[in-house]
Amino acid sequence: xxxxxxxxxRTAELLAAHPPAIxxxxxxLRARFDxxxxxxxxxxxxxxxDAPRSLQAVVDAELEAAGAPGxxxxxxxxxxxMAAPTILRFGADEQxxxxxxxxxxxxxxxxxxxxxPGAGSDxxxxxxxxxxxxxxxxxxxxxxxxxxxxxxTSSAHLARWAILIARTDPGVPKHRGISYFVCDMxxxxxxxxxxxxxxxxxxxxxxxxxxxxxxxxxxxxxVGEGWKVAQTTLxxxxxxxxxxxxxxxxxxxxxxxxxxxxxxxxxTHDLHQRLLKLWVEAEVARLTGERLRQQMTKGQPGPEGSxxxxxxxxxxxxxxxxxxxxxxxxxxxxxxxxxxRPDGVxxxxxxxxxxxxRAKGNSIEGGTSEVLLNIVxxxxxxLPPEPRTDKDVAWKDxxx
Amino acid sequence: xxxxTTLPAAMAPDPDLLYSEDEDALxxxxxxxxxxxxxxxxVLAGLQSDVAYDTGLWHxxxxxxxxxxxxxxxxxxxAGATAREAAVVLEEIGRAVAPVPYLTSAVLAVTALLGxxxxxxxxxxxxxxxxxxxxxxxxxxxxxxxxxxxSGPASVRADAGGALTGRVTSVADAAAxxxxxxxxxxxxxxxxxxxxxxxxxVRTDTVTPLDLTRPLGHLTFDGAPGRLLATGDRAGATxxxxxxxxxxxxxxxxxxxxxxxxxxxxRHTAERTQFGRPVxxxxxxxxxxxxLWLDVASARAAARNAADALATESPDAPVxxxxxxxxxxxxxxxxxxxxxxxHGGIGMTWEHxxxxxxxRAKSDELALGSPGRHREALAGLVGIAAP
Numbered sequence: 183x184x185x186x187x188x189x190x191x192r193t194a195e196l197l198a199a200h201p202p203a204i205x206x207x208x209x210x211l212r213a214r215f216d217x218x219x220x221x222x223x224x225x226x227x228x229x230x231x232d233a234p235r236s237l238q239a240v241v242d243a244e245l246e247a248a249g250a251p252g253x254x255x256x257x258x259x260x261x262x263x264m265a266a267p268t269i270l271r272f273g274a275d276e277q278x279x280x281x282x283x284x285x286x287x288x289x290x291x292x293x294x295x296x297x298x299p300g301a302g303s304d305x306x307x308x309x310x311x312x313x314x315x316x317x318x319x320x321x322x323x324x325x326x327x328x329x330x331x332x333x334x335t336s337s338a339h340l341a342r343w344a345i346l347i348a349r350t351d352p353g354v355p356k357h358r359g360i361s362y363f364v365c366d367m368x369x370x371x372x373x374x375x376x377x378x379x380x381x382x383x384x385x386x387x388x389x390x391x392x393x394x395x396x397x398x399x400x401x402x403x404x405v406g407e408g409w410k411v412a413q414t415t416l417x418x419x420x421x422x423x424x425x426x427x428x429x430x431x432x433x434x435x436x437x438x439x440x441x442x443x444x445x446x447x448x449x450t451h452d453l454h455q456r457l458l459k460l461w462v463e464a465e466v467a468r469l470t471g472e473r474l475r476q477q478m479t480k481g482q483p484g485p486e487g488s489x490x491x492x493x494x495x496x497x498x499x500x501x502x503x504x505x506x507x508x509x510x511x512x513x514x515x516x517x518x519x520x521x522x523r524p525d526g527v528x529x530x531x532x533x534x535x536x537x538x539x540r541a542k543g544n545s546i547e548g549g550t551s552e553v554l555l556n557i558v559x560x561x562x563x564x565l566p567p568e569p570r571t572d573k574d575v576a577w578k579d580x581x582x
Numbered sequence: 583x584x585x586x587t588t589l590p591a592a593m594a595p596d597p598d599l600l601y602s603e604d605e606d607a608l609x610x611x612x613x614x615x616x617x618x619x620x621x622x623x624x625v626l627a628g629l630q631s632d633v634a635y636d637t638g639l640w641h642x643x644x645x646x647x648x649x650x651x652x653x654x655x656x657x658x659x660x661a662g663a664t665a666r667e668a669a670v671v672l673e674e675i676g677r678a679v680a681p682v683p684y685l686t687s688a689v690l691a692v693t694a695l696l697g698x699x700x701x702x703x704x705x706x707x708x709x710x711x712x713x714x715x716x717x718x719x720x721x722x723x724x725x726x727x728x729x730x731x732x733s734g735p736a737s738v739r740a741d742a743g744g745a746l747t748g749r750v751t752s753v754a755d756a757a758a759x760x761x762x763x764x765x766x767x768x769x770x771x772x773x774x775x776x777x778x779x780x781x782x783x784v785r786t787d788t789v790t791p792l793d794l795t796r797p798l799g800h801l802t803f804d805g806a807p808g809r810l811l812a813t814g815d816r817a818g819a820t821x822x823x824x825x826x827x828x829x830x831x832x833x834x835x836x837x838x839x840x841x842x843x844x845x846x847x848x849r850h851t852a853e854r855t856q857f858g859r860p861v862x863x864x865x866x867x868x869x870x871x872x873x874l875w876l877d878v879a880s881a882r883a884a885a886r887n888a889a890d891a892l893a894t895e896s897p898d899a900p901v902x903x904x905x906x907x908x909x910x911x912x913x914x915x916x917x918x919x920x921x922x923x924x925h926g927g928i929g930m931t932w933e934h935x936x937x938x939x940x941x942r943a944k945s946d947e948l949a950l951g952s953p954g955r956h957r958e959a960l961a962g963l964v965g966i967a968a969p
């Protein structure tokens with residue numbers, strides 16, 4: 183049984199064998215993975231020790247105290263938060279062995295090729311086609327040839343690999359004809375173009391896929407079962423977006439409170455009342471997330487997870503809007519409209535204007551708030567679904 | 583004024599926000615009692631009668647299940663539990679809008695007595711009587727009083743002989759009280775007195791309350807004999823602690839009210855058909871209910887946090903209580919209002935119980951400090967100073 187003491191002992195052994203002061207960053211990260219201390223809840227041999235997820239904090243604290251290098255989770259968030267849990271659950275052994283170690287160490291960045299210009303909230307309507315080169319005979323092992331266009335792809339310009347969903351059977355209703363692949367972003371048929379956003383920068387990309395070749399060994403899950411696999415990715419994405427552990431006054435509310443304390447000359451009664459309300463809501467959202475984590479630790483995952491992203495998005499937008507208003511003349515300025523291509527996303531980075539504009543994406547990316555409200559209403563509350571006209575119609579016969 | 587030089591983040595503790603197995607068992611016992619004896623139809627029928635509260639139900643809840651003594655240590659005749667367990671009882675009382683003096687007697691009066699010298703025989707005897715549910719105790723303060731809100735001039739004065747004169751308005755469960763704990767201005771400053779309302783010199787004028795399930799009364803003292811319980815800072819501190827505990831645990835009652843309202847609204851809209859389909863299938867309605875669900879899930883975290891902070895005597899308790907009250911009070915009101923609206927015409931009738939929950943939610947919003955009062959308290963506690 184792996185307990186906290188055992189993890190402390192293993193961490194001490196890792197630090198003794200690879201002293202951070204004289205060990206290269208990548209070398210240390212690889213050694214940490216091999217010691218099972220990367221993500222302790224993962225299986226042995228895949229960076230973990232089959233330990234309770236909650237014990238990761240023990241390892242992280244010891245390593246941080248020892249000055250060990252981290253794997254820069256902001257840069258590899260899609261790999262860590264979405265690709266890895268999906269590969270772990272649906273990948274074959276060779277796939278797990280091949281992909282998880284360089285994913286975790288950050289040697290290989292991942293991106294997610296899901297959304298399309300014609301398939302946003304209705305993701306299952308996606309039109310990117312994957313065709314078996316030899317005609318698609320089952321078990322023949324031939325390569326897949328992929329053509330289509332994806333959009334809103336963070337990190338595509340840095341990525342070595344992508345998780346991709348594509349249509350492999352247009353002749354069945356939309357959810358049933360999708361398969362899930364690992365796509366090589368260095369394939370000559372992959373073209374990445376920056377997509378400039380309202381912030382001025384290009385954190386996202388458009389990705390054009392033209393005759394991209396994917397070996398069948400890079401398929402995750404069965405042919406036609408890609409929608410089920412994608413659900414794992416999407417649930418993990420929403421937990422990752424809404425579920426980061428926060429101290430009191432962490433995140434956007436901390437920035438706003440610091441502004442308030444630093445600029446007494448800008449205070450008004452109205453802004454004071456509204457800030458206090460937002461402070462309370464941010465604190466309660468933090469507690470709700472903390473309660474969810476406690477439930478997961480005890481193995482009783484609660485439905486609160488679906489709601490956390492909703493709360494996070496609304497609060498980020500309201501608080502950043504408050505901040506721009508509070509800053510008065512400074513709220514009228516913007517730091518820099520230059521088109522940049524950041525390595526990751528930092529919701530509380532840069533200035534108030536940037537935070538305000540970037541937060542607009544929080545209720546759209548990773549499932550719009552409207553779609554999440556449907557999920558809560560139907561799957562948590564059990565309310566009846568809207569009548570659907572596309573459920574039993576072959577994808578090729580749908581109007582578009 | 584703390585203006586943020588020391589960040590409150592540093593002292594935010596690690597609360598236990600879940601329910602323990604014991605707490606689940608207590609909930610099951612209380613829920614099954616209330617389902618059998620205090621279903622909405624029974625509560626509705628009882629409103630027309632003149633009794634101050636449902637005495638039979640109170641006996642079962644307080645004495646047979648033993649919830650009245652949860653906050654009282656075992657050596658003083660109680661169950662030796664904590665605010666966490668009392669919070670679970672209040673959730674269930676909120677869910678049933680049960681007309682029983684739990685918040686007033688088992689929380690406010692008990693906590694006020696616990697802050698007095700309870701090795702004194704008379705204090706210990708009073709506590710034991712409250713803990714066993716033999717006596718209903720009431721802290722004589724206006725129901726809207728917030729923690730720290732009694733710092734002004736007292737409306738009751740006591741002379742050197744302990745005779746009380748004055749008036750306290752809008753006291754919850756005043757007519758049910760068999761023991762009054764009265765904050766008063768004594769000959770040597772602020773003090774807390776025990777008064778037997780049947781001993782003469784006390785008049786209780788019942789008022790017609792907005793929330794029929796929590797009766798209110800005005801108390802008039804005219805030379806009523808008082809027994810001195812505490813004086814000076816101790817009197818102030820024990821009343822304050824009672825108000826803080828009451829406000830923190832009221833959040834759990836508000837959670838229970840909100841839970842019932844949401845569950846009934848979901849049930850109704852999933853069954854009610856218009857335009858050829860259940861009205862709960864329309865996004866315009868289901869999105870509203872999903873938003874309410876998030877409010878309720880968040881209220882649960884806030885209420886649990888306050889109960890845990892009170893149970894562990896955390897220094898963070900004033901923050902946790904102010905957060906819970908400023909969050910949970912409007913959530914209960916919002917869900918109750920949506921419950922009426924989404925029930926359509928039936929929600930506006932006397933025969934449907936939705937109005938009982940709306941009235942309890944709105945009355946609870948004012949009780950023990952309005953949300954705005956609690957946010958004002960928070961401003962000082964976490965260093966977000968007013969202009």
